[in-house]
Amino acid sequence: MSQKTVDRLFLGLIYMLVVLLVREWLLPITELTGTGHITLFVIFVALCFAFPLFGAPWWVSGPAKLIYAVWFVAHAHMDGPATPVASVSFFLSDLVRNAGLLVTGELGRITDPFRTVLFLALLWMASYLIQYWINLKMSVLIFYGMTVIFITVLDTFSPYSADAAILRILVIGFLLLGLTFLAKLADNQRKRPGLPAFLLMTIPLLVLVTAAGAVSQFLPKSDPAWPDPVPFIKSFAEGAGDGLGRGAGKIGYGEDDTMLGGPFVGDDTVVFEATAERGQYWKVETKDTYTSRGWIHSSEEQELLPVGEERPIDEPLLAGTTRGEDTATLSMQLDFEFIVRPYGSTIPEGPEGTDFLQEAGTGKVIPFVNNAPAVLDAYSVAYEEPAYSLTALRNTAPDTLPEGEFAQYLQLPDGLPQRVHDLSLEITGREETLYGKARAVEQYFRQNGFVYDQANVASPGAGEDFADHFLFETKRGYCDHFSTSMVVLLRSAGVPARWVKGFNEGEEIGRNDAGRQFEVTNNNAHSWVEAYMPGVGWMPFEPTIGFDGAGGIDYDLDLEEMTEEETQEMDEAAKPEQAEKEKTPAASKGEGFWKSLGGRIAENSRAIYIGLAVLAAAALAAFLLRDKWLPRVMVARFRKRELDREGFERSYGRLLGRLRRYGLPKEDGKTLSAYAREVDAHFGGSDMRRLTEAYESVVYGGRDTVLHEQAVRESWENLINRTTG
Amino acid sequence: MEEHGKLLKVIENIEQVMIGKREVAELSVVALLAGGHVLLEDVPGVGKTMMVRALARSVGADFKRIQFTPDLLPSDVIGVSIYHPKEMEFRFRPGPIMGNIVLADEINRTSPKTQSALLEGMEEASVTVDGRTLALPDPFFVMATQNPIEHEGTYPLPEAQLDRFLLKVKMGYPGREDEVEVLRRAEKQPPIERIEPVITLDELRDIRTRAAEVSVDDTVKGYIVDLAESTRKSPDIRLGVSPRGSIALMRSARALAFLKGRDYVLPDDVQHLAPYVFSHRMILQPEVRYEGIDAEELVERIVMRTKVPVRRAGTR
Secondary structure (H helix, E strand, C coil): CCHHHHHHHHHHHHHHHHHHHHHHHHHHHHHHHCCCCHHHHHHHHHHHHHHHHCCCCHHHHHHHHHHHHHHHHHHHHCCCCCCHHHHHHHHHHHHHHHHHHHHHCCHHHCCHHHHHHHHHHHHHHHHHHHHHHHHHHCCCHHHHHHHHHHHHHHHHHCCCCCHHHHHHHHHHHHHHHHHHHHHHHHHHCCCCCCHHHHHHHHHHHHHHHHHHHHHHHHCCCCCCCCCCCHHHHHHHHHCCCCCCCCCCCECCCCCCECCCCCCCECCCCEEEEEEECCCCCEEEEEECEECCCCEECCCCCCCEEECCCCCCCCCCCCCEEEEEEEEEEEEECCCCCCCCECCCEEEEECCCCEEEEEECCCCCEEEEECCEECCCCEEEEEEEEEEEEHHHHCCCCHHHCCCCCCHHHCCCCCCCCHHHHHHHHHHHCCCCCHHHHHHHHHHHHHHCCCEECCCCCCCCCCCCCHHHHHHHHHCEECHHHHHHHHHHHHHHCCCCEEEEEEECCCEEEEEECCEEEEEEEHHHEEEEEEEEECCCEEEEECCCCCCCCCCEEECCCCHHHCCHHHHHHHHHHHHHHHHHHHCCHHHHHHHHHHHHHHHHHHHCHHHHHHHHHHHHHHHHHHHHCHHHHHHHHHHHHHHHCCCCHHHHHHHHHHHHHHHHHHCCCCCCCCCHHHHHHHHHHHHCCCHHHHHHHHHHHHHCCCCCCCCCHHHHHHHHHHHHHHCCC | CHHHHHHHHHHHHHHHHCCCCHHHHHHHHHHHHHCCCEEEECCCCCCHHHHHHHHHHHCCCCEEEEECCCCCCHHHHHEEEEEECCCCEEEEEECCCCCCEEEEECHHHCCHHHHHHHHHHHHHCEEEECCEEEECCCCCEEEEEECCCCCCCCCCCCHHHHCCCCEEEECCCCCHHHHHHHHHHHHCCCHHHHCCCCCCHHHHHHHHHHHHCCECCHHHHHHHHHHHHHHHHCCCEEECCCHHHHHHHHHHHHHHHHHCCCCECCHHHHHHHHHHHHHHHCEECHHHHHCCCCHHHHHHHHHHHCCCCCCCCCCC
16 A cells, blocks of 8 residues: 555544534534434535545535535525526526625525535635644644634533533544644655554554543543533523522522532622611521421411511510610612511511511511512611520520420431431430530531531432431531431430521621611521520520521529539620620621621632632743743843843843753753854844854953943844744 | 964975874874973874974973883983093983974883883973973973873883873874875885974974963853863762863963964863863772773763853852
8 A cells, every 4th residue: 555545544534533523513402403404414524535635636525515515505495406507597596696695695594505605615714724723734633623612612601412412522623733744744754654664653542532431421520610600600691680580500599499509609799788787697498397308388378477566576585685676777778579677576677658568487577568578678676685594595404395295396307317316315415404415506506527618519319308408418518407407316306496598697897876787698698507495495506617606595594503614604695795896896797897708708719719710820831831921021121121241141041041941951061162053053043143252252251341341232132032933 | 373373384294294183193293382291092003203303392492202112211211320431520421302393102011110201291291300400491392192091011100100190192004085185295215304393493382382371261261160170070980080170171281272373262262172181180980981982072071061151250
């Protein structure tokens, strides 16, 4: 077999793979746009590659392609039999009609046959371009890269599923890269490889890539850390997102809690601004039924009860005091058909004609205008922040719990693994009161290696229990994980508990006469726990690491009765409260700043990571492309530099560094003049010798000035500029 | 530089009789300028005598030749006092060492005693006869030849004495083209007769002083020391180059720089001369010698590996 045939065979193989790669472009286009006849398009592309491969002159290949195009258009779009004459006349009349449309700019009315023609022309140009790359540079990397980007973008943003396409592209692409690399190697040899050598090079490559692709299919794959970036990008693009409806992986307040888990994307869209005397948790509703995967409420139909003077939103505490009355004023940025409220809420107040009704089960308060649920832009809620009586809490022995009343808050799914019960017993077994048990569970998460993380959170597999998965498998998650697990543990220990949804206090953004102003964003969406303490009422607990609890304690113990341990405990617990009272505004602001900074960093970790990644990518790109810009910077600096001995030494050193980067390193044992000859031999000219001679007279000859400074400067710049290329 | 041109002319003269051996000619002039002596290691008949005579004629110097034989006595080299019957006294008859340029042929054929008579003269630039010290003429330049050690009936020069020579040069056979040219010229009048003196001895002395003024920057001195140091550290070398060797390298590098028309020494000069200066001042490990690696090759390897300073000493 002649050398020419072998070369052609090799090129033919490469072209074949390229055609397959082009097919990967056509597949999603036909699928997404409803274009038909993919096989015919692929054949056309194959023709575009085949003609040059067999050395057909343009006057053969051109008409052949044209005939094919005419036949294609007629076959695809013409009714009736596609006789040659009919086809051509159809083609021509269509062409004339659309040429007119093109001239008048009525692009919308262009007919399908003409679109086909344009598309074929595009394919023809694309294949010409690819051939040009291959023939001239033996490089398909650009085309391959574009293919990968095209397919991945389509996979991400369009309904097209590229699972199989990715694998095909992988195999085709690596084969192509490998073959073109071989071709490049062969080009450098004087004797081109014959058929046996060609086979010897190609077959192992084929086997290797195919095997790697096949094996990759069977390897276990970890779930993507960021399954779907689209909502995130959308929220960036649209500014304030809709907030309602927890989109895939986006943080925010949502109604549907049946499937908890999965990673989150931060979102600092503002939900509302609140003015109140204290920062506090904003409650929306509670849920009582745990399904192993999430939360629902036991009764689908909620009884609606009016709230107002006669019936405050939150029942008054059975034991304990309050921290004084206050009214929180809220200004909503997102449309919620419910209100958010502090603990101890009494009476809400909206615009004229607003009635507030509360769902009996969930506690959600819904504003009604004209007997229909309404969205309020602004409202206020009067509240008295509760302080729970420690004395009463210490008397919450399990037997004080009224029997039967709290069945729905002790519910647990049947399939809950035994080890959860065991763990619950282990944590709470030694505590005698319900309060002690609740605190023990709350503390458990802080001491046993649990990690707060929104991003790297695995979802439980099918059939696994959400809380069990978190407690024993991952120990990594966010508020939903901690709060759900705590409720499960409490219920297992016989403490009535429910799951609470709302927002945490948000970020303090200022202060006015009415109180402190807080900005609450989607990032502040939160969940926590309420447990029922007999003789006290429902009391919030905060198991999530990094959040400090809702619910203050009234230390109303009789001090003489207290043990030393208890006093200590009380002191510790009381400290933050005291500190808060004593704080000057400035200090509180400062502390608030750091606290909110820490909070912001935690909440916006995704954005920060992305920012850092972008910065790192930019730095990396700048570093990788330094050959392009660094010499220019160096020349600019060199022009300003005085060419005394020190300056000359530095500049010459820089040049040596650049030349090393360029691929002309100076060997240690080589003298400068020998090196200069080598460099000049590479670039042509005598710049390096001229420069080096001047440099030698400075370094070895002990001169302090540079002779022929202008010439030396020119030589230096010439050389530096050459290292750019 | 006028002197520089004249020196080049000297080299050209030598080249006329020694075709294709510019390197050797250059090295000889370097040694002459540096006030050192040359040891030529080679087989007989490659034109060593011719070269030395050409050099002597070019500088208008007095040329002497000593053919060393096993029975040669020290007095045959230095000279001897002979009783003069008429004047009733001993008169000193100077030996062949009393010349400006001395060719000491086959120095390793004679006994160590006679060898050392010559070598001492070279070192001291004077000889002692009958208690009187006689200064040798200035300039005094010895070019000694020795047969390759392996030849029969030779007394190898002791290592300690070898470093009396500034350079050790191997001449080798001429290339094919060059040898054809040698034959062509041998048909005509011997070229040596046509060589005219280029400089006088006085001029030569003057040039030597000027050559000694060529500056050697500390950077280059450091480089020389690095090279010497490397020979001491090399596992292939049992005894490395002494500080005297470093000094010799510096001196000869000065002369080469001057010959090239420069008033400062470059690392290039040092690199070029290092094999000639160092190779006879080291003792190789026996196993290296068995492998057939010679000292010149080792020095070249060391030169390749030692970092050439590219910044002035003291600046970083």
